[in-house]
Amino acid sequence: MPDVRTFTGGCHCGQVRFECTTDLAMVTACNCSICTKKGLHFTFLAPTSFQLRAGGDVLKEYLFNQRAIKHQLCADCGVAVFARGKRPDGAEVVALNVSCIDGIELSKLVMTPVDGRNR
Ligand SMILES: [Zn+2]
Secondary structure (H helix, E strand, C coil): CCCCCEEEEEEECCEEEEEECCCCEEEEECCCHHHHHCCCCEEEEEEEEEEEEEEEHHHHEECCCCCCCEEEEEECCCCCCEEEECCCCCEEEEEEEHHHEECCCHHHEEEEEHHHCCC
């Protein structure tokens, strides 16, 4: 079973910083339009496992599709750091772009295919 660890991370220019706790057991490899075009790989966290440490004032919100997922981008460097949304049962969830975790090696993560294009 993967270890639960605390990670730090942020956007490219460094204005947006976060801390999160996750086992990275489920990381998406999704074929939807935004994940494909932006190269996004998400892991999903309870809001209590994610703390924005800096940059709340530079975040820009990007909404599309049914506007259910609120993507949060750094207004300066454009990196999509995380998104806020709701699970099917209505619980709040944070979708974290794992590429924003400090020192992450994408090639070492186990990815779970998600057929977002056809949902
Ligand atoms: Zn930035």
